Amino acid sequence: MIRILRQIIRTGIVTEPLEVMRAEEDIVRISSELEDAVKKRFRGSLAIRQVDAGSCNGCELEIHALNNPVYNCERFGIHFTASPRFADMLLVTGPVSRNMEIALKRTYDATPLPKLVVAVGDCACNGGIFGKSYASLGGVDNVVPVDAYISGCPPAPSVLLHGILKALKI
Amino acid sequence: MSMLKDAIISELGSDAKFLDNYQHPLSVVFCSVPKARFLDAAKAMKKSYAFLAAEWAAEETPWFGIFACYRWMNEYLIVKTLTTMDDPTFPSITKKYLPAYRFERQIHSLMGLTPLGHPDLRPWIKFEDWPENAYPLRKKFDASKPMPYVKGDYEWVKAEGEGVYEIPVGPVHAGIIEPGHFRFQAVGEMVINLEERLGYVHKGIEKLFESLSWQSGVRLAARVSGDTTVAHSIAYSTALESMTGCVVPERAYWLRALFLERERIANHLGDLGAICNDAAFAFMLYQLSYLKEIMLRTNHRLFGHRFIMDRVMPGGVTVDIDEEGKREMLAELERISKDFERLVVIYDESSSLEDRVRETGRLAAEQARQICAVGIVARASGLNVDCRLFNPFPPYDKFKLNVPVLISGDVHARAWVRVEEIRESIRIIRFILESMPEGSISGAVDKPPSNTAGFAAIEGWRGEIIYWLQAGPNGEINRCMVRDPSAVNWLGLEQAIPDNIVPDFPLCNKSFNQSYSGHDL
Numbered sequence: 089m090i091r092i093l094r095q096i097i098r099t100g101i102v103t104e105p106l107e108v109m110r111a112e113e114d115i116v117r118i119s120s121e122l123e124d125a126v127k128k129r130f131r132g133s134l135a136i137r138q139v140d141a142g143s144c145n146g147c148e149l150e151i152h153a154l155n156n157p158v159y160n161c162e163r164f165g166i167h168f169t170a171s172p173r174f175a176d177m178l179l180v181t182g183p184v185s186r187n188m189e190i191a192l193k194r195t196y197d198a199t200p201l202p203k204l205v206v207a208v209g210d211c212a213c214n215g216g217i218f219g220k221s222y223a224s225l226g227g228v229d230n231v232v233p234v235d236a237y238i239s240g241c242p243p244a245p246s247v248l249l250h251g252i253l254k255a256l257k258i
Numbered sequence: 259m260s261m262l263k264d265a266i267i268s269e270l271g272s273d274a275k276f277l278d279n280y281q282h283p284l285s286v287v288f289c290s291v292p293k294a295r296f297l298d299a300a301k302a303m304k305k306s307y308a309f310l311a312a313e314w315a316a317e318e319t320p321w322f323g324i325f326a327c328y329r330w331m332n333e334y335l336i337v338k339t340l341t342t343m344d345d346p347t348f349p350s351i352t353k354k355y356l357p358a359y360r361f362e363r364q365i366h367s368l369m370g371l372t373p374l375g376h377p378d379l380r381p382w383i384k385f386e387d388w389p390e391n392a393y394p395l396r397k398k399f400d401a402s403k404p405m406p407y408v409k410g411d412y413e414w415v416k417a418e419g420e421g422v423y424e425i426p427v428g429p430v431h432a433g434i435i436e437p438g439h440f441r442f443q444a445v446g447e448m449v450i451n452l453e454e455r456l457g458y459v460h461k462g463i464e465k466l467f468e469s470l471s472w473q474s475g476v477r478l479a480a481r482v483s484g485d486t487t488v489a490h491s492i493a494y495s496t497a498l499e500s501m502t503g504c505v506v507p508e509r510a511y512w513l514r515a516l517f518l519e520r521e522r523i524a525n526h527l528g529d530l531g532a533i534c535n536d537a538a539f540a541f542m543l544y545q546l547s548y549l550k551e552i553m554l555r556t557n558h559r560l561f562g563h564r565f566i567m568d569r570v571m572p573g574g575v576t577v578d579i580d581e582e583g584k585r586e587m588l589a590e591l592e593r594i595s596k597d598f599e600r601l602v603v604i605y606d607e608s609s610s611l612e613d614r615v616r617e618t619g620r621l622a623a624e625q626a627r628q629i630c631a632v633g634i635v636a637r638a639s640g641l642n643v644d645c646r647l648f649n650p651f652p653p654y655d656k657f658k659l660n661v662p663v664l665i666s667g668d669v670h671a672r673a674w675v676r677v678e679e680i681r682e683s684i685r686i687i688r689f690i691l692e693s694m695p696e697g698s699i700s701g702a703v704d705k706p707p708s709n710t711a712g713f714a715a716i717e718g719w720r721g722e723i724i725y726w727l728q729a730g731p732n733g734e735i736n737r738c739m740v741r742d743p744s745a746v747n748w749l750g751l752e753q754a755i756p757d758n759i760v761p762d763f764p765l766c767n768k769s770f771n772q773s774y775s776g777h778d779l
């Protein structure tokens with residue numbers, strides 16, 4: 089136990105205070121705006137359900153990173169929920185594979201209104217390298233309506249925060 | 259002389275025709291056998307204790323080739339047999355080799371060739387709403403068109419009896435992970451059977467390769483499984499380079515190894531954190547994911563991408579490292595290794611963690627051998643396999659490597675193999691930074707000659723990745739076979755789960771952490 093406490097103290101708080109993220113100038117502005125937007129529109133709590141509709145898992149890794157202590161998205165009131173039934177927002181990755189089409193539609197239907205859908209990654213935006221084929225239906229908006237798009241392969245966590253904010257401002 | 263080649267000759271005699279100058283690199287033995295003796299070849303391989311590495315089919319109009327690739331120690335041998343459209347069948351080798359079970363279901367579903375004697379021909383990857391005669395890997399199939407939808411059902415394995423109930427999970431899971439379906443049969447808390455159903459993220463990758471140029475194929479390989487982007491790019495490039503005889507500059511090899519080991523450390527850190535988190539020890543998740551983030555940021559600063567995606571190309575690599583960068587990386591490693599060692603002590607001393615991870619999700623050595631497991635899963639279950647050791651691609655032939663092998667095969671063993679590998683990779687990276695030769699970082703790559711094949715086996719962080727490339731009559735990509743470690747290791751999860759309690763499933767699954775995308779292709 090003592091070792092755990094020591095390590096916690098040694099590590100300190102690594103979450104980057106908004107003004108320190110200087111390298112990524114944009115983030116400073118985005119983060120404070122993000123917090124405001126979450127406060128205003130969702131009373132301080134934005135529940136996100138992530139759906140992998142056919143991704144290569146690269147996008148998932150970066151969405152995961154939002155939870156690490158550096159980005160610590162919970163401080164903005166953003167948290168990931170296990171069920172679409174509690175979600176305010178769906179983050180959808182990947183080109184929609186034909187085999188995931190039904191599951192994606194069902195998840196979309198299970199999400200209560202009003203809901204926001206954000207397409208994450210080049211594949212989700214337009215099919216990316218996989219395009220449209222017998223097995224891939226291309227971008228997410230070919231299957232469910234999309235409110236905002238975040239491009240990148242995969243988009244870095246800072247870019248994800250930016251994109252989520254954009255979606256909240258719609 | 260090759261042990262496996264000898265075994266084939268003594269079993270099949272002149273029925274086995276060895277082809278020179280078709281399969282590259284030439285160290286990979288390639289022979290073709292009559293269809294009636296395909297199974298005999300498998301028997302001979304089994305007797306020699308060889309593993310089945312992969313089985314696949316390729317259309318070589320008007321023929322179909324069926325291929326089985328075997329591995330023993332540092333040897334690879336590919337057995338090929340031919341069949342025609344009039345008789346689209348081949349002898350199943352599933353009874354000899356368990357992993358053929360899924361390989362053959364896949365050949366049956368996507369190429370439309372029937373493995374005779376296979377015990378279970380339910381479609382795999384191909385879902386029930388696909389038209390029955392849709393065989394995407396056949397040349398006539400138009401991959402650019404959407405397929406019509408049909409009605410159909412998937413037949414699940416059933417268990418009956420008093421108190422037996424079923425739990426279906428997925429394809430959309432509770433966390434931020436890839437989709438797949440698991441079906442448990444349980445009595446009380448105890449799982450008596452697990453059936454996996456995968457294929458949800460099938461994107462038609464193998465077919466898509468056939469429409470790409472050799473150069474652009476590497477971008478697709480980099481996206482087969484995003485967490486393993488470096489290893490897949492190296493595997494594709496190495497297979498292509500073997501066919502073209504291109505000279506890769508020495509320095510490029512060392513940089514590839516540098517990227518590969520960084521990918522290994524980053525993923526292992528993430529996995530260890532996730533395993534501890536599923537055993538209710540969130541402290542470790544945050545600590546380890548912080549270390550991982552430090553690595554990804556260094557990657558971004560030095561190489562321009564957090565996962566070093568698209569930095570390996572046929573012929574070499576696209577980014578170099580200078581002295582300043584080396585210093586930065588050494589300092590980063592110093593810091594990570596110090597923190598990591600402290601965390602390992604905490605892991606080791608936590609009795610509540612130990613209680614969860616020991617004896618949980620056991621894959622016995624014999625089971626691992628039967629499914630021909632590879633990578634961390636194999637090494638946690640007593641199998642000493644690692645292509646960096648037994649089939650060293652440069653620069654791994656230049657230094658000694660310690661590969662951890664544990665025998666208990668439980669969650670703890672799979673975690674501990676990762677711990678040891680992180681330590682070893684840190685050591686390797688330090689050595690690479692010190693000993694890397696100077697020089698250019700990429701060479702020219704020609705188009706491969708027509709009617710040849712290339713092969714590569716690269717040890718990614720999950721395990722051995724195999725690419726088999728085939729140039730058609732006009733020198734185009736006729737077939738690109740991708741075998742991610744997940745294609746065999748997923749079978750291991752099914753074997754490890756029975757006799758565990760349902761709530762331990764996420765923990766076991768994390769400890770395997772196999773790729774869905776790499777499996778479904």
Ligand code: SF4
Pocket residue numbers: 142143144145146147181182183208209210211212216240241242243481484
């Ligand atoms: S955008 Fe890139 S990282 Fe994301 S799913 Fe597509 S290929 Fe993978």
